[in-house]
Amino acid sequence: MYVSSVAPVCAIKDRRLLIRWAAAVALMYVVATPIWVLYPVSVPRAPLLGDDYYSYLLTIIQTLDPPTNCFPSMHVAVATLGALVVRRVDKIVGSILLATVLPIWYSTVAVQQHWVVDGAAGLLLAVCTYLLVYRGTGLLPETRERLPRVAHLAWVALLLSALIGLRLMWALGIH
Numbered sequence: 032m033y034v035s036s037v038a039p040v041c042a043i044k045d046r047r048l049l050i051r052w053a054a055a056v057a058l059m060y061v062v063a064t065p066i067w068v069l070y071p072v073s074v075p076r077a078p079l080l081g082d083d084y085y086s087y088l089l090t091i092i093q094t095l096d097p098p099t100n101c102f103p104s105m106h107v108a109v110a111t112l113g114a115l116v117v118r119r120v121d122k123i124v125g126s127i128l129l130a131t132v133l134p135i136w137y138s139t140v141a142v143q144q145h146w147v148v149d150g151a152a153g154l155l156l157a158v159c160t161y162l163l164v165y166r167g168t169g170l171l172p173e174t175r176e177r178l179p180r181v182a183h184l185a186w187v188a189l190l191l192s193a194l195i196g197l198r199l200m201w202a203l204g205i206h
Contacts, residue, residue, distance in 0.1 A: 032106040032135050034186055035113035035128050041182040042117045042124060052116045055164040059108050059156055067100040074098045076143045087201045089142055096144060104145045107153030108160075110135045115161045120177040 039052045076098050079086050111132050118125020136150035200206075 032110045034190060035110035035117075035131065035135075037186045037189070038113050038124070038128055038183065039116045041185050042121050042177050044120070044176040044178050048116070048120070051164055052112070055112055055116070055160050056109060058164065059105070059112065059160050062156060062160075063100075063103055063105060063108075066102060070102070071099055072102040072146070072149070074101050074143050074146060084198060084201050087206070088197060090206075091197070092142065092144075098143070101145050102149045103152030103156050104136070104139055104149040105153060106139050106144065107132065107136045107150040108157040111154055111157035112161055115157070119165070120175060121180070124180065124183065 039049065043049050043052065076093060079090055079093075110128070114125055114128035114132060116125075117128055132154065136147075136154070139145040139150060140147055
């Protein structure tokens with residue numbers, strides 16, 4: 032999910048398209064927030080018993096993302112929207128990012144972050160927001176330009192640095 036969240040910044044060259052993407056993300060949160068407040072949904076989590084690296088990562092994730100405000104899944108929504116927006120300027124990278132949406136959805140259920148329906152609602156929210164924000168907006172020639180694909184190395188480096196740093200913290204016993 033984190034990759035798709037920053038991928039548009041690494042793909043979109045035209046500032047207007049970036050602003051429209053940021054507005055679409057904000058719109059999704061405007062729609063989701065009243066649902067979280069009026070109809071809060073939570074997912075009960077089993078206690079983590081392991082002390083391996085993956086349990087350590089899951090503990091961090093569960094600490095940062097409490098088991099409340101699950102419907103709709105913004106993990107799925109933000110990843111889907113990011114992939115759709117990147118696909119507007121780069122069909123190959125955008126399609127690859129779209130292919131990650133189902134595994135993101137599955138992983139949020141597998142690690143007890145969301146129910147299945149939360150992911151479905153997040154997917155629907157992203158697609159509807161995308162269609163609303165981009166409806167009738169053909170790509171002007173200048174908005175078709177993308178940043179060089181090498182710019183995606185920024186999020187790759189960030190992700191790898193975070194994983195290496197967390198692995199070191201776990202190996203050193205910093206919990």
